[in-house]
Amino acid sequence: xxxxxxxxxxxxxxxxxxxxxxxxxxxxxxxxxxxxxxxxxxxxxxxxxxxxxxxxxxxxxxxxxxxxxxxxxxxxxxxxxxxxxxxxxxxxxxxxxxxxxxxxxxxxxxxxxxxxxxxxxxxxxxxxxxxxxxxxxxxxxxxxxxxxxxxxxxxxxxxxxxxxxxxxxxxxxxxxxxxxxxxxxxxxxxxxxxxxxxxxxxxxxxxxxxxxxxxxxxxxxxxxxxxxxxxxxxxxxxxxxxxxxxxxxxxxxxxxxxxxxxxxxxxx
Amino acid sequence: xxxxxxxxxxxxxxxxxxxxxxxxxxxxxxxxxxxxxxxxxxxxxxxxxxxxxxxxxxxxxxxxxxxxxxxxxxxxxxxxxxxxxxxxxxxxxxxxxxxxxxxxxxxxxxxxxxxxxxxxxxxxxxxxxxxxxxxxxxxxxxxxxxxxxxxxxxxxxxxxxxxxxxxxxxxxxxxxxxxxxxxxxxxxxxxxxxxxxxxxxxxxxxxxxxxxxxxxxxxxxxxxxxxxxxxxxxxxxxxxxxxxxxxxxxxxxxxxxxxxxxxxxxxxxxxxxxxxxxxx
Numbered sequence: 001x002x003x004x005x006x007x008x009x010x011x012x013x014x015x016x017x018x019x020x021x022x023x024x025x026x027x028x029x030x031x032x033x034x035x036x037x038x039x040x041x042x043x044x045x046x047x048x049x050x051x052x053x054x055x056x057x058x059x060x061x062x063x064x065x066x067x068x069x070x071x072x073x074x075x076x077x078x079x080x081x082x083x084x085x086x087x088x089x090x091x092x093x094x095x096x097x098x099x100x101x102x103x104x105x106x107x108x109x110x111x112x113x114x115x116x117x118x119x120x121x122x123x124x125x126x127x128x129x130x131x132x133x134x135x136x137x138x139x140x141x142x143x144x145x146x147x148x149x150x151x152x153x154x155x156x157x158x159x160x161x162x163x164x165x166x167x168x169x170x171x172x173x174x175x176x177x178x179x180x181x182x183x184x185x186x187x188x189x190x191x192x193x194x195x196x197x198x199x200x201x202x203x204x205x206x207x208x209x210x211x212x213x214x215x216x217x218x219x220x221x222x223x224x225x226x227x228x229x230x231x232x233x234x235x236x237x238x239x240x241x242x243x244x245x246x247x248x249x250x251x252x253x254x255x256x257x258x259x260x261x262x263x264x265x266x267x268x
Numbered sequence: 269x270x271x272x273x274x275x276x277x278x279x280x281x282x283x284x285x286x287x288x289x290x291x292x293x294x295x296x297x298x299x300x301x302x303x304x305x306x307x308x309x310x311x312x313x314x315x316x317x318x319x320x321x322x323x324x325x326x327x328x329x330x331x332x333x334x335x336x337x338x339x340x341x342x343x344x345x346x347x348x349x350x351x352x353x354x355x356x357x358x359x360x361x362x363x364x365x366x367x368x369x370x371x372x373x374x375x376x377x378x379x380x381x382x383x384x385x386x387x388x389x390x391x392x393x394x395x396x397x398x399x400x401x402x403x404x405x406x407x408x409x410x411x412x413x414x415x416x417x418x419x420x421x422x423x424x425x426x427x428x429x430x431x432x433x434x435x436x437x438x439x440x441x442x443x444x445x446x447x448x449x450x451x452x453x454x455x456x457x458x459x460x461x462x463x464x465x466x467x468x469x470x471x472x473x474x475x476x477x478x479x480x481x482x483x484x485x486x487x488x489x490x491x492x493x494x495x496x497x498x499x500x501x502x503x504x505x506x507x508x509x510x511x512x513x514x515x516x517x518x519x520x521x522x523x524x525x526x527x528x529x530x531x532x533x534x535x536x537x538x539x540x541x542x543x544x545x546x547x548x
Binding site for chain 1: 298301302303304305306324328329330331334336337340343359361362363364365366367368369370371373376378379380381383384409410411412413414447448478480
């Protein structure tokens with residue numbers, strides 16, 4: 001294959017300095033990338049190689065757009081599969097059409113941006129708001145696990161032996177208490193995800209359990225005790241008990257048993 | 269030298285990781301970046317060669333790849349005891365403060381593009397050290413106006429950066445068939461300059477209406493691609509480190525997964541032992 005790099009003729013533009021050539025390159029990539037992201041085939045044509053036609057660019061743009069919609073549907077299952085969002089695909093197309101993805105942002109940032117866009121542009125019911133809040137809390141749990149991977153893996157190892165250590169707490173041993181480090185609080189405003197007899201608003205804790213995101217609901221007192229633990233853990237059980245003055249030792253031990261069964265706290 | 273042989277790992281083909289003829293696996297970074305997992309993506313299998321395949325380094329963009337993405341990529345490589353890392357020769361975004369396009373477009377074959385790509389490849393290779401890095405030549409539907417041929421661009425890139433070549437056999441076949449060049453001549457011209465090589469194989473389909481072959485990773489590998497694979501193995505003898513089959517849709521039954529793996533293995537074995545042809 002013959003090189004065309006050194007072809008020059010009387011109509012060739014004067015050679016640019018490397019700096020000027022890079023600026024020109026940057027400008028071209030910017031125009032082409034924005035035209036592709038904005039579905040503007042005509043703006044790519046001035047830069048297209050001679051063998052290629054508008055239909056080739058159109059096919060590329062269409063394929064790109066379809067992939068973006070597929071990712072939104074796949075990575076937002078809580079919303080895309082929810083009966084309160086029967087028109088999710090239409091909304092995803094509207095979002096993708098109007099909101100470009102910022103450079104260096106990944107799929108999770110894009111999904112987050114779509115949740116925000118839904119809140120800002122749609123007249124949401126409390127049930128839809130709860131769905132969005134659940135999806136967002138799940139992303140937050142994943143984000144925390146990504147940023148604190150070591151702590152997540154260590155806690156998941158530790159939590160497997162919590163039930164066997166629990167009897168020591170009943171005997172009065174002063175075990176060190178560890179709270180699951182990957183948690184995120186949210187509030188449900190509708191009855192949608194609540195059991196019969198529960199009244200919104202309800203505080204919900206989302207947390208990592210092995211490879212899943214699980215939820216647990218708490219009364220305000222329970223949430224307060226957990227939040228106090230979050231501020232001082234890992235700590236001896238006796239320290240936690242001292243600052244949990246709303247609950248006596250027996251009540252706290254019962255509460256702890258519940259948290260162990262939820263795999264929310266561990267001991268060492 | 270016999271290359272390591274394996275599949276790009278998908279949920280549908282995990283069972284094949286225990287096949288005696290498989291000793292390599294390629295993990296797509298985006299599939300393995302699972303923050304809640306407490307085990308590595310590849311665990312419990314005896315795999316000699318693990319490659320992490322990335323999608324968004326965008327080495328054709330004027331600004332360098334994002335450090336957060338590189339950090340996560342390296343973390344997944346370490347966690348999975350990887351041998352190598354790879355991504356594509358293209359651009360998926362413009363620059364700082366700009367936008368993402370989603371999929372990679374081909375870089376223009378020009379000197380400024382070559383300078384940017386080489387600078388970014390130097391940056392990436394330094395960042396992911398000690399993992400050797402490979403760059404995949406992509407299938408394209410169009411190219412931007414250029415001043416040199418693709419082989420010429422690649423030769424200069426390999427000479428300047430020492431980066432490995434992820435030669436996607438089906439991409440070269442598709443580009444050659446769609447835009448009128450001989451894929452064998454292409455590989456012949458570039459191979460001597462690639463310091464080390466990985467390969468991809470896949471099957472797509474020819475769209476009669478568009479007059480184009482699409483590398484969809486959804487069909488059995490066509491005979492012409494097997495032929496180009498065998499030819500490329502001979503040209504790259506001694507420096508092909510690993511070969512992988514990619515399949516992403518219309519997943520076959522177990523027999524077909526194994527048939528293609530064994531054929532890939534047999535052809536590589538035949539080439540490294542000097543046998544000319546191997547029955548399918």
